[in-house]
Amino acid sequence: MHLIAIGRLRDGPDAELFARYNARLRPALTVTEIPEASGAPAEVKRRESAALLAALPADAFVIALDQGGEMPDSLRFSKLLERWLTNTRRICFLIGGAEGLDAPVLQRANAALSLGPMTWPHFMVRAMLAEQIYRARSIATGHPYHRAGRP
Numbered sequence: 001m002h003l004i005a006i007g008r009l010r011d012g013p014d015a016e017l018f019a020r021y022n023a024r025l026r027p028a029l030t031v032t033e034i035p036e037a038s039g040a041p042a043e044v045k046r047r048e049s050a051a052l053l054a055a056l057p058a059d060a061f062v063i064a065l066d067q068g069g070e071m072p073d074s075l076r077f078s079k080l081l082e083r084w085l086t087n088t089r090r091i092c093f094l095i096g097g098a099e100g101l102d103a104p105v106l107q108r109a110n111a112a113l114s115l116g117p118m119t120w121p122h123f124m125v126r127a128m129l130a131e132q133i134y135r136a137r138s139i140a141t142g143h144p145y146h147r148a149g150r151p
Contacts, residue, residue: 001025001133002090004032004055005126006048006097014123021130025137029093029130041099049102052094061089062109065125066101069112078136080111095125 009015022028032055037047056062061084072080084091093113094105106112115128138145 001027001029002032002057002060002092003029003095003126003129004034004052004092005095005122006034006052007036007122008033009123009126014121014127017127018130021127021134024134025130029133036097044097045099045102048097048099049105052096052101052105053108056092056094056108057090059089060092061087062092062094063111063113064094064101064106064109065096065115065129066106066109066112067114067117067119068106069114071114071116074132074135075139077113077132078139081133081136082140084111093129095122095129097122 009018022031034048034051034055037044037051039047063084070080094101094109096105115125115132120128135145137143
């Protein structure tokens with residue numbers, strides 16, 4: 001699986017948390033970082049989205065992280081991820097910058113995924129996504145990491 005994201009994740013708590021969960025994944029997510037654009041918000045969104053699309057392999061199965069995407073619970077996400085993994089195309093998760101994803105990215109996406117209705121810093125989304133992928137894979141393999149109910 002591949003993660004293509006806007007911005008360079010610098011050393012600090014966000015990077016450490018992402019690294020912790022990514023190290024648990026087998027195989028780990030490969031990461032491509034796209035430089036943040038500058039200018040008016042609409043132009044930034046357009047440029048960053050064009051750069052994300054340009055970084056995609058031609059046959060990629062694209063999952064865009066977007067507030068308007070599907071908000072599955074962990075069990076449903078595990079099932080979705082297992083289905084996506086059976087496909088022979090390379091899975092690429094896309095995380096936009098502060099302005100979000102432009103319409104062409106969402107049109108290219110095979111799926112759109114939301115981590116909830118709240119707005120999250122785009123660097124924090126990397127760590128949250130890595131943890132949810134780890135949780136989903138744990139559910140699929142019967143590992144006790146995920147606890148579905150409250151104690």
